[in-house]
Amino acid sequence: MQPAPALQKTPLNEVHRAANAKMVDFGGWDMPVQYSGILDEHHTVRNAVGLFDVSHMGEIEVRGPQALNLVNWVSTNNAAKLQVGQAHYSALLYDHGGFVDDILVHKVADDHFFLCVNASNQDKDYAHIVENNRFDAQVENAGPRLSQIALQGPKALLTLQKLTKTELAPIKYYWFQDGEVSGTPARIARTGYTGEDGFEIYAANSEAPRLWNELLQAGEEFGIKPAGLGARNTLRLESAMALYGHEIDASINPIEAGLSWIVKLEKDFLGKPKVAEMKAAGAKRKLAGFQMKGRGIGRDGYELHIDGAPAGWVTSGGPSPTLNINLGLCYVPVDKSGVGQPIQILIRNQPVDAELIPTPFYKRAK
Amino acid sequence: MYPENLKYTKEHEWILVAGDTGTIGITDHAQHELGDIVYVDLPKPGTTVEKGKTLGSVESVKAVSDIYSPVTGEVLEVNTDLTAAPEKLNADPHGAAWLVKIKLADAGELSDLLTAAAYQSYLGE
Numbered sequence: 001m002q003p004a005p006a007l008q009k010t011p012l013n014e015v016h017r018a019a020n021a022k023m024v025d026f027g028g029w030d031m032p033v034q035y036s037g038i039l040d041e042h043h044t045v046r047n048a049v050g051l052f053d054v055s056h057m058g059e060i061e062v063r064g065p066q067a068l069n070l071v072n073w074v075s076t077n078n079a080a081k082l083q084v085g086q087a088h089y090s091a092l093l094y095d096h097g098g099f100v101d102d103i104l105v106h107k108v109a110d111d112h113f114f115l116c117v118n119a120s121n122q123d124k125d126y127a128h129i130v131e132n133n134r135f136d137a138q139v140e141n142a143g144p145r146l147s148q149i150a151l152q153g154p155k156a157l158l159t160l161q162k163l164t165k166t167e168l169a170p171i172k173y174y175w176f177q178d179g180e181v182s183g184t185p186a187r188i189a190r191t192g193y194t195g196e197d198g199f200e201i202y203a204a205n206s207e208a209p210r211l212w213n214e215l216l217q218a219g220e221e222f223g224i225k226p227a228g229l230g231a232r233n234t235l236r237l238e239s240a241m242a243l244y245g246h247e248i249d250a251s252i253n254p255i256e257a258g259l260s261w262i263v264k265l266e267k268d269f270l271g272k273p274k275v276a277e278m279k280a281a282g283a284k285r286k287l288a289g290f291q292m293k294g295r296g297i298g299r300d301g302y303e304l305h306i307d308g309a310p311a312g313w314v315t316s317g318g319p320s321p322t323l324n325i326n327l328g329l330c331y332v333p334v335d336k337s338g339v340g341q342p343i344q345i346l347i348r349n350q351p352v353d354a355e356l357i358p359t360p361f362y363k364r365a366k
Numbered sequence: 367m368y369p370e371n372l373k374y375t376k377e378h379e380w381i382l383v384a385g386d387t388g389t390i391g392i393t394d395h396a397q398h399e400l401g402d403i404v405y406v407d408l409p410k411p412g413t414t415v416e417k418g419k420t421l422g423s424v425e426s427v428k429a430v431s432d433i434y435s436p437v438t439g440e441v442l443e444v445n446t447d448l449t450a451a452p453e454k455l456n457a458d459p460h461g462a463a464w465l466v467k468i469k470l471a472d473a474g475e476l477s478d479l480l481t482a483a484a485y486q487s488y489l490g491e
Contacts (some may be wrong), residue, residue, distance in 0.1 A: 022401070033428070034401060037401060037402050038401055038402055038426075038427040038428065039402045039427060230401070230427060230428050233428075234427060295405075295407075295449075296405070296407070297404070297405055297425055297430075299430065318427060318428070319404045319405070319427055321427070326405075348423070
């Protein structure tokens with residue numbers, strides 16, 4: 001038997017351990033799943049502000065006169081529409097139309113794009129982009145030198161503003177600015193994975209522990225707390241945001257995942273013929289939201305039945321701390337995907353009643 | 367931390383014996399490892415449970431964990447308070463948040479269980 005490879009650590013690993021966080025193996029990374037408790041951290045993000053170490057996420061820089069051509073060839077959304085300082089959600093696809101990954105594309109300059117990709121996919125994504133670089137663009141796997149800290153919640157802006165001269169209020173949702181946070185160069189993006197207002201801050205690894213501590217101090221008056229991957233998951237699930245390996249993977253096409261809005265068929269990209277084909281013919285299955293009606297919690301991977309026959313599976317499920325119900329996302333046949341459709345989820349081999357409901361489950365008041 | 371009048375399993379359950387009735391729960395270590403408990407699934411009174419077999423389950427926000435019965439017997443009563451307030455398991459696992467009471471089938475099985483001191487040393491505390 002091969003010994004398990006050592007877990008990868010972010011520059012904040014010691015900080016988490018010193019704070020007594022509960023650590024878990026998350027796709028090969030030693031990451032905090034919780035500090036004070038998932039429910040407490042979840043509510044803190046919804047009501048005040050939480051701080052997440054997401055340095056395990058990958059970053060890929062694409063530069064040069066051909067940068068746009070490469071980004072637009074490997075990703076589904078139309079990066080030609082981005083202005084400098086703007087970001088959008090997109091996807092890398094295989095020829096067969098399945099997901100390599102879901103990503104964020106930031107346009108730094110006409111000849112410079114910055115991609116944020118999933119932690120456990122970063123090496124695969126980098127190889128995929130390099131392999132399809134028929135444009136002579138420069139591609140750098142920047143994950144190993146960059147840390148990412150997510151500051152999320154209604155008090156995120158007030159917290160971060162104390163540490164930066166960059167005026168944050170004018171930065172719109174899914175826009176970013178390069179500036180300084182606590183005197184260190186940082187990319188400040190108004191993005192997030194929680195359904196709340198907030199920022200994702202990219203900076204050099206060496207600066208991450210100091211930034212982390214100064215953000216915690218700055219947010220103290222607002223009740224800031226560090227939050228782990230447990231709360232990150234309950235928050236993104238309430239907002240019905242996809243998680244690679246759950247709602248999307250190599251076997252899922254963006255049309256099925258309800259992500260046709262990030263697929264721009266007016267341009268060419270890898271995987272386009274298959275996606276166009278499915279869009280024209282219509283998907284057979286569709287991602288939908290459900291709420292448990294009977295006692296029990298439908299969880300990731302549980303099988304589901306409709307009219308007594310196997311009909312799909314739960315991609316992510318669990319308790320919703322904000323709504324106080326048990327809910328989740330699932331794949332069901334398109335003709336059975338309407339709101340109100342009764343389904344049964346097999347929980348320890350017992351069918352338990354649930355019903356399809358609209359997504360997102362939670363939307364913050366503007 | 368671990369009351370001396372309880373007996374413990376390596377799967378982190380406890381049992382309190384009074385005559386031929388055993389009250390079963392999960393340990394403080396178990397609730398701490400699970401985190402915020404949001405759901406408890408218990409057997410119906412009258413069900414027979416077997417030593418080492420699944421008695422029910424507790425679920426935290428993130429995970430499902432089976433509960434194994436420390437002994438064999440018939441379920442006399444279940445703690446229905448936990449249905450509406452499973453978070454009590456985080457607050458008082460050795461007391462108010464007991465799970466089930468059972469009629470012991472074989473008191474001899476108790477000798478296989480750990481004392482408080484042995485359980486604590488098993489945990490390495």
